[in-house]
Amino acid sequence: MHPDATFRMDEDAARAFVRDEGFGMLFATTPDGPRVAQVPVVSAADGTLRFHLGRRNAMTPHLAGATALFVVQGPHAYISPRWYDTGPDAVPTWNYVSVEVEGIVHPIDRMGLREQVDAMADRYEAEPKWSVAGMDPRKADGLFGAITGFELVPTAWRGTVKLGQNKPAVVRDRVARALGDHPLAAWTRGA
Numbered sequence: 001m002h003p004d005a006t007f008r009m010d011e012d013a014a015r016a017f018v019r020d021e022g023f024g025m026l027f028a029t030t031p032d033g034p035r036v037a038q039v040p041v042v043s044a045a046d047g048t049l050r051f052h053l054g055r056r057n058a059m060t061p062h063l064a065g066a067t068a069l070f071v072v073q074g075p076h077a078y079i080s081p082r083w084y085d086t087g088p089d090a091v092p093t094w095n096y097v098s099v100e101v102e103g104i105v106h107p108i109d110r111m112g113l114r115e116q117v118d119a120m121a122d123r124y125e126a127e128p129k130w131s132v133a134g135m136d137p138r139k140a141d142g143l144f145g146a147i148t149g150f151e152l153v154p155t156a157w158r159g160t161v162k163l164g165q166n167k168p169a170v171v172r173d174r175v176a177r178a179l180g181d182h183p184l185a186a187w188t189r190g191a
């Protein structure tokens with residue numbers, strides 16, 4: 001994450017960001033080299049992240065007990081030095097919101113996997129909500145035979161909210177206006 005402490009996100013905010021985004025990239029080292037998988041996660045109250053992968057995913061057989069890094073990327077954008085309106089010596093940058101969660105991965109049993117899938121559907125489904133209980137039991141069995149559930153128990157949370165907090169408020173306001181309706185504009189206004 002960004003080395004400037006001005007841009008650090010506290011752990012509570014990082015947890016909320018991951019919970020609200022619900023999707024990111026899981027990085028791990030395997031005997032075949034580094035791998036990444038895009039996964040939806042369900043956050044537990046203690047910060048544990050539950051997710052699932054296809055049983056045939058190249059990472060799946062190597063995750064039990066592995067140290068992994070889960071990254072959630074929020075809004076980001078190129079920031080032109082012209083937007084600062086502070087003279088010719090300004091340089092371009094990239095502002096962004098991002099969280100890294102480092103932790104140890106453990107497999108979860110089939111009941112835990114079902115709970116993860118149902119919790120994910122409950123969070124994102126509109127009424128009437130889909131659930132595993134509504135599936136034909138044989139099809140549900142096939143679904144759960146094709147995926148594997150895991151949980152990442154965090155050992156570190158690292159969040160960055162790089163929005164020009166090191167610039168005067170008037171400059172951040174100009175940047176937010178220049179961003180227009182880009183999602184990063186609202187974050188910048190709140191910085």
